[in-house]
Amino acid sequence: MVVVIGGGSAGLGVAWDLLLRQIPVTVVESGPMGRGTSGRFHGLLHSGARYAVVDPVSAEQCRAENARLRHIAPSAIEAVEGYFVSVDEVGESYAQEWLKGAAAANIPVEEVSRDRVLEHLPGLTPDVRQSFRVHDAVLEGFKLLEMLTTNIRSRGGTVLQEASVTAVHTVNGRVSGVVVRADGEDRVIPCDAVINAGGPWAFQVAQLFQDHLDMQLSSGLMMIYANRMVPHVVNRLAPPGDGDIFVPHGNTVILGTTEVPQNTADPVEPTRREAQYLQSLGAQLFPEIVRWRVLRAFTGVRPLFQGSSLAPHSRVSRDFTVVDHGATVGFQGAFSIVGGKWTTFRLMAERTGDAVAAYLRVHVPSTTADVVLTPPETQKRQHTGALVCECETVGVGDLEPRLSEPLADWRTRTWWAMGPCQGTVCAHRGIALRIPHDGVLAALQDLREFRAERERGMRPVAWGDNARQWALNHAVTGQTLAEGAVRKIGD
Ligand SMILES: Cc1cc2nc3c(=O)[nH]c(=O)nc-3n(C[C@H](O)[C@H](O)[C@H](O)COP(=O)(O)OP(=O)(O)OC[C@H]3O[C@@H](n4cnc5c(N)ncnc54)[C@H](O)[C@@H]3O)c2cc1C
Incomplete structure (x- = not known):
């Protein structure tokens, strides 16, 4: 064992x-x-191109594993393809070195014309100079x-x-x-x-x-925007730095990331300053980002x-x-x-x-490169019964059969309360379903922790539409989770 x-x-x-x-x-x-970190990452199945110059070993590993994961776990990969785009002189002069590195690691790269890339990536800055297509994809962690x-x-x-x-x-x-x-x-x-x-x-x-x-631990910040504003993975063609990758994810897009040294393994709370910095970098690729609706920010530890x-x-x-x-x-x-x-x-x-x-003196070779993983039944969404979460169209039929699951798994499996409203009302509806199984007090505690966790991600990016949503969430939370009400039920 x-x-x-x-x-x-x-x-x-x-x-x-x-x-x-x-x-x-x-x-x-x-x-x-x-x-x-496996639940707090950017969601990119690397083609290897990002590391073509700075880390050839990782570049080669990513290229080979990208193909293997598409084979063994196709239902967890969205094959969206990726672009590397240069938008300034730094990027343009880096391109030659990058192309050499990619060729050395056998990473397929195809040059795409400026007109074509602007057609494929609406909203991309017109300053784009060169663009290349690679086999980046989305990994649904x-x-x-x-x-x-x-x-x-x-x-x-x-x-x-x-x-x-x-x-x-x-x-x-x-x-x-x-x-x-x-x-x-x-x-x-x-x-x-x-x-x-x-x-x-x-x-x-x-x-x-x-x-x-x-x-060497370092924290990376990521920001989630509502709607799939970018349909493919987009990397800035430049030496790897902050805020240079967009990854579409379901109905959202994730911008990342930063690299801040830290001493503890626990993820830190995102700050408004860092979020504004990240968005300002993202705006160099997609200037309209300032008008996109931001949902939340989160961090992971490398x-x-x-x-x-x-x-x-x-x-x-x-x-x-x-x-x-x-x-x-x-x-x-x-x-x-x-x-x-x-x-x-x-x-x-x-x-x-x-x-x-x-x-252990077991002489059996690894077969993980060949054995295809079976997708669990639960990954097929039922969409049956009354609608609980409008943003992500999650029905009672998606949630009720697995009431014994921890709340966090329930959420990440179905995407319940993860959409633009961040659970303003559906958090209450969903957790109410758990009362017959967990009891009122446990459900209230779940709701309290859930709200606090959503709040941590929303507050640092509470501007524009998200500020209004955050204020509404705050008001609803204040009404439903007042300390007095909890004590009364507990008496
Ligand atoms: C900001 C950021 C963005 C990233 N983006 C990407 C990307 O786009 N693509 C990519 O390929 N990679 C990406 N990565 C890297 C990737 O996410 C990580 O390398 C990977 O998830 C690490 O997985 P892990 O299993 O080693 O660690 P973890 O996922 O952190 O797992 C370790 C687990 O150990 C548990 N644990 C710790 N101590 C104990 C104990 N005593 N008993 C029981 N359990 C314990 C913890 O609870 C934890 O769940 C990113 C990383 C960061 C930080």
Whole structure:
């Protein structure tokens, strides 16, 4: 038995890899699905072109994995194609170097005329000088996390949520079990190996193996705009920098991102200043952005890796590293997988699986590049019963059959309360459905936390239409969640 700590893309990916090698696995995730960076990213399935100059290893990995993910998880990928556009002299002079890098990494690039790109991308600045089409696509992160979870479970693996690994036991220097805390209680899960897939928290998890991982954490801000104002992925053709990518996502478009060093693994609250800065950069590509309706801002933390006690320190890249803590500090059977991208999660899982399988003397190769993941039934929306959420057309039939799910999973699976009104009324309607299952007090607490979470993302970008929506949300929340009302029900 192998225990994987962390149920983000890396953790679920490696669990899937090991199960296909007939190695039993339990994933322990301390939050709901997508608590970490895998639920707080830009949604881009990289073609590799972004890294063509600055990070050729990642460029090559992204190119190969882009094609593999389209094969194994087609329902979680939207093949929208992407454009790189230069809008100034910096971009134009960078283009030659970039084209060479793309060719070296075998990344297909096709030049597109100015007229054609303006036709394909309404609203793009007329200052566009050159444009190139690449195989960028949209990666629907929550869908793929759910798909991995259900496939792992259907093959006999276990995925625990809201449960944390707090200690790792050894016998004669070899991993023998982990302590898992859930609902305030500890229990031991015996195992032969343990994998740290803790993302930005990986350095804390490595302390359970008495090792030190040298991580370089940085926060990235993203902003979500209502309506699919940009139908394809659009990258600014220039050395990678802030605010240079637009990714369409469902009925929205996401602008990102920034890179601000930070010391903690928890995502920070977005600030108005940073949001205004990001939007001003986005306006260089789409000047009308100032009139688009912004919905919310959110941040994610990059878990980039510099080195461990004995593993060589490398320059910080988007590449990933598998650390064998048996080799670094003599903690046999403990491994960490750090760095990387969502786009390369399968490759990261394969390499980690190779190391763990070798330790367990299991001689079965990885098959994750070939085995197509089955989409869960729940991803087919029912649209039955009364409408609960008008913005995202979510009906009672989409929500009621899975009342036992954590609220966060319920939301990210159906997209309920994620549209332009950010749950002004439908948050109440949806949570009311949970009362027969959870009871009034738990439902009220859910509503309170839900409102606070929506508020965190809306407030920093409360301008224009969003300011009006935020004020309405605020008023509705004030009316329905007044402290007195809660106390009265609790009495
Ligand atoms: C702003 C931003 C934008 C990005 N955009 C893109 C993009 O467009 N395309 C792309 O390919 N990549 C992108 N990335 C990178 C990508 O999102 C990450 O590399 C990837 O999601 C990391 O996944 P992970 O599984 O390593 O970490 P996470 O998703 O953070 O998972 C780690 C999990 O470990 C859990 N955990 C921690 N400690 C414990 C414990 N003790 N017990 C149990 N569980 C624990 C946490 O709850 C967490 O869920 C972006 C990253 C950022 C920050």
